[in-house]
Amino acid sequence: xxxxxxxxxxxxxxxxxxxxxxxxxxxxxxxxxxxxxxxxxxxxxxxxxxxxxxxxxxxxxxxxxxxxxxxxxxxxxxxxxxxxxxxxxxxxxxxxxxxxxxxxxxxxxxxxxxxxxxxxxxxxxxxxxxxxxxxxxxxxxxxxxxxxxxxxxxxxxxxxxxxxxxxxxxxxxxxxxxxxxxxxxxxxxxxxxxxxxxxxxxxxxxxxxxxxxxxxxxxxxxxxxxxxxxxxxxxxxxxxxxxxxxxxxxxxxxxxxxxxxxxxxxxxxxxxxxx
Amino acid sequence: xxxxxxxxxxxxxxxxxxxxxxxxxxxxxxxxxxxxxxxxxxxxxxxxxxxxxxxxxxxxxxxxxxxxxxxxxxxxxxxxxxxxxxxxxxxxxxxxxxxxxxxxxxxxxxxxxxxxxxxxxxxxxxxxxxxxxxxxxxxxxxxxxxxxxxxxxxxxxxxxxxxxxxxxxxxxxxxxxxxxxxxxxxxxxxxxxxxxxxxxxxxxxxxxxxxxxxxxxxxxxxxxxxxxxxxxxxxxxxxxxxxxxxxxxxxxxxxxxxxxxxxxxxxxxxxxxxx
Numbered sequence: 315x316x317x318x319x320x321x322x323x324x325x326x327x328x329x330x331x332x333x334x335x336x337x338x339x340x341x342x343x344x345x346x347x348x349x350x351x352x353x354x355x356x357x358x359x360x361x362x363x364x365x366x367x368x369x370x371x372x373x374x375x376x377x378x379x380x381x382x383x384x385x386x387x388x389x390x391x392x393x394x395x396x397x398x399x400x401x402x403x404x405x406x407x408x409x410x411x412x413x414x415x416x417x418x419x420x421x422x423x424x425x426x427x428x429x430x431x432x433x434x435x436x437x438x439x440x441x442x443x444x445x446x447x448x449x450x451x452x453x454x455x456x457x458x459x460x461x462x463x464x465x466x467x468x469x470x471x472x473x474x475x476x477x478x479x480x481x482x483x484x485x486x487x488x489x490x491x492x493x494x495x496x497x498x499x500x501x502x503x504x505x506x507x508x509x510x511x512x513x514x515x516x517x518x519x520x521x522x523x524x525x526x527x528x529x530x531x532x533x534x535x536x537x538x539x540x541x542x543x544x545x546x547x548x549x550x551x552x553x554x555x556x557x558x559x560x561x562x563x564x565x566x567x568x569x570x571x572x573x574x575x576x577x578x579x580x581x582x583x584x585x586x587x588x589x
Numbered sequence: 590x591x592x593x594x595x596x597x598x599x600x601x602x603x604x605x606x607x608x609x610x611x612x613x614x615x616x617x618x619x620x621x622x623x624x625x626x627x628x629x630x631x632x633x634x635x636x637x638x639x640x641x642x643x644x645x646x647x648x649x650x651x652x653x654x655x656x657x658x659x660x661x662x663x664x665x666x667x668x669x670x671x672x673x674x675x676x677x678x679x680x681x682x683x684x685x686x687x688x689x690x691x692x693x694x695x696x697x698x699x700x701x702x703x704x705x706x707x708x709x710x711x712x713x714x715x716x717x718x719x720x721x722x723x724x725x726x727x728x729x730x731x732x733x734x735x736x737x738x739x740x741x742x743x744x745x746x747x748x749x750x751x752x753x754x755x756x757x758x759x760x761x762x763x764x765x766x767x768x769x770x771x772x773x774x775x776x777x778x779x780x781x782x783x784x785x786x787x788x789x790x791x792x793x794x795x796x797x798x799x800x801x802x803x804x805x806x807x808x809x810x811x812x813x814x815x816x817x818x819x820x821x822x823x824x825x826x827x828x829x830x831x832x833x834x835x836x837x838x839x840x841x842x843x844x845x846x847x848x849x850x851x852x853x854x855x856x857x858x859x860x861x862x863x864x
Contacts, residue, residue, distance in 0.1 A: 354630070354636060355630050360631070361831060362829050365629050438832075463742060464739070464743065464753075467739055470635075478753055478757045481753050481756060554637050554640045555637050556635055556636060557635075557709070557713075558635055
């Protein structure tokens with residue numbers, strides 16, 4: 315048998331990636347994980363591609379220092395804007411959350427109407443459209459994409475079931491309801507927390523959790539740890555100790571992970587000032 | 590007469606400080622201004638004091654390179670967490686937005702019930718309470734503080750008059766309505782954009798715009814430019830070219846300023862990693 319006891323590295327702009335880590339741990343409980351949340355610079359969703367690429371390279375470099383066997387980019391914005399850049403610069407496998415979810419959406423739809431919701435950066439990048447179209451065989455589905463920038467702050471406020479959240483979600487999803495989508499890609503790692511509200515608005519649509527899809531792909535890519543009857547370890551790091559991370563981590567992950575260690579990852583800035 | 594033709598420096602975590610710049614320009618149209626929005630790391634309101642202080646020092650250092658005669662910290666979070674730190678390290682005057690607004694609130698209240706709304710970092714710092722108490726003569730007012738973290742994303746989405754915004758504002762301001770406040774400090778530079786909605790919820794309260802108060806203090810602190818019949822100049826810089834800045838700048842400022850120049854300000858990180 316062929317085993318690899320190195321940890322799996324996971325990074326996100328903040329806390330959202332914990333919903334991805336949750337599925338990774340559920341699927342591969344014996345693996346060791348290094349999680350990095352770039353909480354000093356969160357969110358990535360409203361920043362430029364160049365800036366997201368720089369921050370992603372710094373996150374990946376930190377994970378490599380921990381000798382990881384795989385990097386999971388557990389952030390839709392970074393997956394949309396920085397994945398190719400990371401793959402070119404890394405000698406280990408790097409997976410994002412978009413391609414696995416796109417494949418799952420194509421397999422799920424029956425009527426050919428797929429909804430995609432995400433941050434402005436993710437939706438503007440059209441990464442889901444491109445990825446879905448690559449997986450299509452036969453008739454191309456109609457993809458209905460909507461930016462939902464208020465969902466992340468609503469989740470981080472813990473307003474998961476408030477009337478305001480339902481009101482805003484109805485506004486955002488209006489065109490998707492009208493289009494009779496039967497599949498809704500939750501294109502942001504925060505959005506699974508809103509699944510109960512979203513289900514009431516599009517009750518007939520299958521919700522695609524990008525973290526769940528990415529976990530399956532990760533499992534298929536790495537050699538497993540040597541089998542034991544022990545659970546693996548999780549080491550969590552953040553770039554800023556913020557109240558939100560500590561308060562929300564358990565609800566995002568499903569179990570407590572204690573206080574993460576703060577680290578500094580922003581090395582020399584490779585960007586040049588431009589006018 | 591004694592004149593000083595150096596510009597006035599203004600910085601904020603992003604775009605909100607433009608509501609402060611608006612009042613500075615209105616009050617001192619002949620002055621030259623350098624505005625810096627740290628859009629690569631916005632927002633500051635959910636970050637730790639240590640991180641906000643580091644970022645603020647980097648912003649101030651950038652403004653000093655432009656030989657400014659005064660630094661206006663046009664961000665409530667940075668004013669709450671980093672003003673003393675900046676004052677100790679700078680040889681020119683540095684003013685924030687909290688103290689001028691606190692003084693104005695004390696002068697405004699008749700019934701002694703002052704409401705303060707702001708980001709989590711600003712409210713948690715209790716900076717407004719401390720500042721208001723320093724200006725009180727006679728009976729101490731009762732200060733009612735509320736965090737309103739969803740207001741910034743709502744403003745940045747342009748949801749200034751939506752039903753969702755009114756709904757959320759009613760939720761946030763419920764205790765202030767019950768307390769019969771007659772003065773409401775808008776303790777975040779985004780909040781003046783919500784003044785029409787807030788006025789409907791607390792119609793009898795005077796709204797204190799921290800930018801307007803800070804502009805008056807700035808005027809009293811600097812030697813003016815040599816009088817001419819020309820308007821002064823505004824040079825705007827950002828640390829990331831984001832769609833939001835370009836889209837919102839004119840509505841925040843009241844007039845167009847063109848596309849800001851992108852600059853890199855994050856030098857060597859003085860922070861130490863801590864566990």
